[in-house]
Each structure stands twice: as C-alpha cells, then as structure tokens.
Amino acid sequence: MAKAYINGKFYTMEKEHDTCQAVVVENGKFIYCGSNEGALQMAQDVVDLGGAPVLPGMIDTHQHLFASARNLTRMDLKDVRTMSELLERVRRRAEETPDGQWILGTGFDQEVFTDQRILPTKEMLDAVCPCNPLVLSRYCAHMFSANSMALAAGGIGRGFQPKVPNTVEFDANGEPTGVLFDAAGSDIIALAPDPLGSLEAKKDILEKACRDLNSHGLTGVHPIQGLHCDLPEYLDAYQELNQEGRLTVRVYVNYDELPGQNLHFHTGLGDDMVKYGFYKLYLDGNLGGRNAYMTEPYADDPTNVGTPNYTQEELNALVRAGYERGFQVGAHAIGDRAVEMFTTAIETVYSEHPKPDARFRMIHLALLSDELIERIKKLPVVIDMQPLFISTDLKWVGSRVREDRRKYLYCWRRLIDEGLILTAGSDAPCESYDPIEGIYAVVNRKDMSGFPEGGWYPENSVTVYEAVSMFTKNAAYSSYEENIKGTIAPGKLADFVVLDSDLFEVDPMAIKDIHVEKTYLGGKEVYSRK
Structure with missing residues (x-):
C-alpha cells in the first residue's frame, strides 16, 4: 500500500x-x-x-562496525583526559576483575591528556594492574599499550622480533616498553577469550549497534575489516540479520584480504541490503603515532618519516591483483608519501588496463601537496575522508609538519574545487559516527567546543550542501549505487x-x-x- x-x-x-x-x-x-x-x-x-526538514538516509563510507559494536563489551576510555584518570580507571577495573582474567580497554587519546601526553608504558600499567593481562587500544586502533602479563602472554620480551618490523617499541636496554603498533597489538588482543565468539553473539551486538546508527540518521554503512589492527568484520552475521529481518542499515562490506582464487565473484555481489564491497589495503599508520609515511621527517621528530607497509612493487602487485579480479580497490594512506605510493600504483595498474567505470577508493589522504593533487585529479578515484578528524586532531596535528605544509592537512575544499568526489565516513570506533557532528566539523573546521575561533585553516571549509552530499549522493556513488539511493x-x-x-x-x-x-x-x- x-x-x-x-x-x-x-x-x-x-x-x-x-x-x-x-x-x-x-x-x-x-x-x-x-x-x-x-x-x-x-x-x-x-x-x-x-x-520538518528531511534528508536522504545518510551513509557512513568508512567504519569498523563490528569493532564499534564490540567496544560495548570493553572498558570505554574515550572521555579520559589525563593519564592519572586513565590509570585510576584501570586500577578500579582490575580490583573488580578476577586474577588472570584479561582486561581490554579502548578509546583513549594521549594527545588530549593534560598531564602526560604519552602512551602508557608497561610499568605504569603494572602498577595499577599487576594480576591481569591488560591491553589498551588508542582510539585510532593503530596503537596499543600492554602490561607485563599481556606481553608475556604474547611472548614479547628482550630480543623479540615482531613479524612486522617496528611494531614493538623497545627501550635503550632492549626491553619492550609495552607500546605496540598495528599487528603486534592485535596479535596480543587475539589471545584474550572472546565474549562474542559465537555467530549469535555477534549478530546480537551488531543489531544493537545498527539500531544506534539509525538513531543518528544512518541508513547505510561501509564496514571495513582491518585484521592487522584487530578490526574484523563478519559478512555472514550481516547476511543472517538481513534474512531474519533484523538488519536496519544497508551494508557494503569490505575486506583487507582477497577471496580465494576459486571464488569467482567481484564487487557488488549481494542485494540492496548486503553487498560485497572493495578490497582494502593499509599503506601506513597515522599521524598520532607518527607512523604515517611521509616525504619529509616529522617536524616534531626529525629522525622519523614513518613506516610503509609495502614497497612500491609489492603495492602495485596487490592493487593489480584486486583490480584484475573485478574488485574495487581502496587504500588507507595518511602520510603524503603513502598517498604518492597509492597514486603511483593506480596510475600503473589503470594504464595497463583502463576500465570504463573504475572507482578506486583513496582513504584518509590527511596530508597532500600540489603535485599530488594534480596527479590524483586525473585518476578515476573517489576520496573517502573523515570529517571529525579535523575536530579531534586540530590541536596537535599541525605540530607534525612544517608550518608551510599545514594548509595541505585535510585540504577538503581544495579537493572539491579540483573536481574530485569526496565521501564522508567516521572511521568509528576511532570517532563518533554521528554524521551531524561530521557535517558540523567539516563546515566549521572547529572542535565541538567551537575552538579555534574562525576555524582551523578555514579556507578549506566546505558548504553545508557539499557536506551533506558526502554523506548521501557521493556516498552512494562510491559503492556504485547512485542509481538506487543517495x-x-x-x-x-x-x-x-x-x-x-x-x-x-x-x-x-x-x-x-x-x-x-x-x-x-x-x-x-x-x-x-x-
């Protein structure tokens, strides 16, 4: 009817x-x-x-939905503003937790701490949690702090060789400090018993999370797996929720692994509720951890240019493998050198075999340059940016680069003016998935308290219409669905x-x-x- x-x-x-x-x-x-x-x-x-005013249903094009849901079962530290408060939270949790039982926490950001702006070390954590394996994930999910029991469980000690170089921090004496990055942290977390181990438990927590997405006006989401930083996704859970009439958002699910060679399908498999999306690569870390891959050393760490996850040849081969099999290919690239690498890979692979409707997904692109922008705008790409990064990062991110390069940080206005298509995602659980907050941030370039007056590099602000487009019609375009939604x-x-x-x-x-x-x-x- x-x-x-x-x-x-x-x-x-x-x-x-x-x-x-x-x-x-x-x-x-x-x-x-x-x-x-x-x-x-x-x-x-x-x-x-x-x-009443009405908008099309909004779509979050970059989220780790299962991780957001899973965090409902972990110690939430996102509102912590000092190291002492974080340690006190851990101490209280440890007191009420049986000895030997794992404790996991998430959401803190040491950059906003008003006392010690450092990642907690094992010594700090041991002092408040000596009898439980403990791992805390920074809000970005790329950096972790573990106590001695957790390090021991993972076999991390003097002389340990991580499977991915530079993902375990050691002190001057060769002892692990407790600070971990990406795969090293996720490998230890994987040792903890999983309260969401069954498919039914996963479905229940995802249903709850999807209902919360609806409360913020979201009717679509692009969940993204990132196994190297403990961000799994479960396509079967979404499919069964849909079959049972319990799925209340449309999902375009994306993975950082290619399906087996004998599975002959490509991007778009599914229906209007659940679709298989793009193949995602992670090229570098982030600016908060100073492991985003840069062309120049960090202004506040002159010996460091960050860490790439691949050589150019390896990256070209991976992009080619996904593209030739009919998968949309996207990549996390935050530092300008990582962006340059992905740009080169797209240029190389696309020139070998131009397809009529390729839509590569360039994700984050926190720092750019004039030369990079000129190259990118010639390519068949969609740029997935995260509006709330500017609100969260503006108090410290400028310190990472020279003053004359800061105008290229989160330069979304410039990209739009160059004719590029931008979508908006939250990167939740790293940030809030409320698109209204995202629209506020990208329009005003301020934090939620209104700082700074006039906005942070306000020449890169966007209009309200452009911001809403990122969450609606541009988002639908990014998943080849502009003809059915947005x-x-x-x-x-x-x-x-x-x-x-x-x-x-x-x-x-x-x-x-x-x-x-x-x-x-x-x-x-x-x-x-x-």
Whole structure:
C-alpha cells in the first residue's frame, strides 16, 4: 500500500536547493516527489511531518562496525583526559576483575591528556594492574599499550622480533616498553577469550549497534575489516540479520584480504541490503603515532618519516591483483608519501588496463601537496575522508609538519574545487559516527567546543550542501549505487531522515545541536526519538 508523507521540506540532494513538499512510498521505494496535493491523490495512508526538514538516509563510507559494536563489551576510555584518570580507571577495573582474567580497554587519546601526553608504558600499567593481562587500544586502533602479563602472554620480551618490523617499541636496554603498533597489538588482543565468539553473539551486538546508527540518521554503512589492527568484520552475521529481518542499515562490506582464487565473484555481489564491497589495503599508520609515511621527517621528530607497509612493487602487485579480479580497490594512506605510493600504483595498474567505470577508493589522504593533487585529479578515484578528524586532531596535528605544509592537512575544499568526489565516513570506533557532528566539523573546521575561533585553516571549509552530499549522493556513488539511493527521487529506495531543525538554515555553529527525529529504511520506520 502506498503511503504519503506530506508537509515536509524534503531536500532531495539531486541538486543544491532542490526541495519538495511531499513524497509517496510504495514497496520500499519513492514513487512520487512533489506537492502535497499530488501526494494526497496517490495515497490514503498519510503521515503529516508538520513542516520538518528531511534528508536522504545518510551513509557512513568508512567504519569498523563490528569493532564499534564490540567496544560495548570493553572498558570505554574515550572521555579520559589525563593519564592519572586513565590509570585510576584501570586500577578500579582490575580490583573488580578476577586474577588472570584479561582486561581490554579502548578509546583513549594521549594527545588530549593534560598531564602526560604519552602512551602508557608497561610499568605504569603494572602498577595499577599487576594480576591481569591488560591491553589498551588508542582510539585510532593503530596503537596499543600492554602490561607485563599481556606481553608475556604474547611472548614479547628482550630480543623479540615482531613479524612486522617496528611494531614493538623497545627501550635503550632492549626491553619492550609495552607500546605496540598495528599487528603486534592485535596479535596480543587475539589471545584474550572472546565474549562474542559465537555467530549469535555477534549478530546480537551488531543489531544493537545498527539500531544506534539509525538513531543518528544512518541508513547505510561501509564496514571495513582491518585484521592487522584487530578490526574484523563478519559478512555472514550481516547476511543472517538481513534474512531474519533484523538488519536496519544497508551494508557494503569490505575486506583487507582477497577471496580465494576459486571464488569467482567481484564487487557488488549481494542485494540492496548486503553487498560485497572493495578490497582494502593499509599503506601506513597515522599521524598520532607518527607512523604515517611521509616525504619529509616529522617536524616534531626529525629522525622519523614513518613506516610503509609495502614497497612500491609489492603495492602495485596487490592493487593489480584486486583490480584484475573485478574488485574495487581502496587504500588507507595518511602520510603524503603513502598517498604518492597509492597514486603511483593506480596510475600503473589503470594504464595497463583502463576500465570504463573504475572507482578506486583513496582513504584518509590527511596530508597532500600540489603535485599530488594534480596527479590524483586525473585518476578515476573517489576520496573517502573523515570529517571529525579535523575536530579531534586540530590541536596537535599541525605540530607534525612544517608550518608551510599545514594548509595541505585535510585540504577538503581544495579537493572539491579540483573536481574530485569526496565521501564522508567516521572511521568509528576511532570517532563518533554521528554524521551531524561530521557535517558540523567539516563546515566549521572547529572542535565541538567551537575552538579555534574562525576555524582551523578555514579556507578549506566546505558548504553545508557539499557536506551533506558526502554523506548521501557521493556516498552512494562510491559503492556504485547512485542509481538506487543517495537522493530522494522516484524509483530510489525510500531511505530518509526527519530532523528537528533545518541544517541548511541554522547558524553553522548550531548544526551539532540538531537531532534526528525519525529514520526510515525502505519506507519502514527504524528509529523514532519519541
């Protein structure tokens, strides 16, 4: 049965300023967008929106959804602001945990600490947690701190050789400090008993997480596996949730492994709810850990240019392997040297075999240069950026590079002006997955307290329309789904979000205070604030 939604201000996102009063939904799709009168002629079941603003359902193009869900079972440290507070939290958790039982925590950021802006060492952790193996993950999921019991469980001691070089930190005496990176940290965490070991447990926690995504206006998400930093994803869990009618977001699932050679499928396998997405490579670390791969040494660490995960030849071969098998290929590249490597790999592979609709995914691109931008804009790429990185990082990220290069940090305005397509993701659980906060951040280039006045390099701010496009029609384009979602138009999936205020009309600083009233997936209400 057709249902009309009238008296709304539907921002279709087909083009800027394009709105309609009403829509009609039937069989999960929009069949009409126009006036109240026209909608009322097509349906007897009517919902009056009372003048509320409406957007297409929003899509997070970069998230580690299972890790976000799993964090509901771990010690949450994201609100910790001092080292002493972090250690006190650990001490209290250890006191209530039986000896020998693993303790895992996540979400802290030492860069915001007001006392010691360092990663906790094993000595610090041993003092408050001597009887339990303990591993704490920084919010970025690339850096970890472990106590002595956890290090011992992983066999990490003097003379230990990590399987990936430079992923275990040692002191001047050759002893591990407890600070770990990427694979070294995830390998130790993998030793802990898994409370979500069964498929049913995974499904239950994912369903809960998806419902929370809906509360923030999200109807789509691109979950990404990253096994080297303990970020798994489970395609079967999403499939079964969908089969059971329990999946409330559309997922485009992406992996950092290629399927076996005997599995003959490619990107796009699935349906409107669950699809197999892109093949993701991780080229470097991050700026917070100073292991993003740079062309020049870090300004605050002159002996360090970061760490690449591949040689250029290895990277070319991996990109080629995914591309030739019909997979969309994406890569995490934060430092400008890592971006250069991925740019070279795309140039090499694409020139060998140009395909009519290649859409490589360039992910993060935190630091660029004029030369890199000129090369990138000639390629068939989509850029997946993370708006909240600017809000989280702006107080310290400038210290990593020379002052004259800071204008190339998160230079999203420049990329749009060069004609590139940008999408927005959260990188959750690294950041909040609330797209309203993301829109606020990328428009204002400020943190949530409004700092700094005037914005951080405000010449790289984007408009509200551009920001919303990143979460809607650009996001749909990135997964080859622009013909079925991303805008409000007849024939497209009826995914839409009702807000309590119009983000196109409020003061940009007030955007972060806007709330989602209702979220619809295929015309079905999946969230209501009331």
